[in-house]
Amino acid sequence: MPKASFMDTAICEAELAAERGEVPVGAVLVNENRIIAADGNRTLELNDPTAHAEILVIRRAAEILGSERLPGCDLYVTLEPCPMCAAAISFARIRRLYFGASDVKSGAVENGVRYFNDATCHHAPETYSGIQAETSSEILRRFFAARR
């Protein structure tokens, strides 16, 4: 299964999040080339400020695999992770991170605190950015334009 398909699934999850009125970000957790968790942002629905797409799939995968560490797992997410999600990715020992759009305002990988480059980050995933970035950006742009 080509990697683009995993990001396609993450993009679908972002679109489903938009339909629920949530900031449209989607994430997919892959283990041994199989999706084991896919979800979108649900902070409003769950009344949970931590319910970003990445946190939801990491928690579900850890539950399924019965471990707080996911060293063989790769994460696909449509937007650059924030500091909360970047640290969770590090704690979970995620192997590879693929993300779409860059987030100048709130990102913590290429922007902001650049957590994976900090001395207090004790595991950094291999990171690949800009994957189908334009599609993910467009979903976010459309969502915020509709709310104005």
Place this chain on the structure above:
Amino acid sequence: MPKASFMDTAICEAELAAERGEVPVGAVLVNENRIIAADGNRTLELNDPTAHAEILVIRRAAEILGSERLPGCDLYVTLEPCPMCAAAISFARIRRLYFGASDVKSGAVENGVRYFNDATCHHAPETYSGIQAETSSEILRRFFAARR
């Protein structure tokens, strides 16, 4: 109720975490001078890398109050928050943060990425550090010494 009592409760939660074999950190979420959530670290028990004490009490308080934002709430935690917890504190719009021991290795408030001072942090709580710090440090020291 003097503020020291809230930190005393957080310290009790840290001690309970140690008894469960978890890294001993405890947190208490206070709303209108009443504790609405208190818990300790449960990452091993729950197989959840995000189950830090702060995240658990924020999630529970948000559930109880029916809102992803907790603007009237104060958080007491025995150890300086990591980037995951610092960002969750910011997203939840926590009013005041009181913490005990400083965490040179993994903290994100006075150490590391100093998230609340970064331009990508859009809400920073009033922060008070060093509250009963020696007690919290000693619980951590004893825990790690016993594991060696």
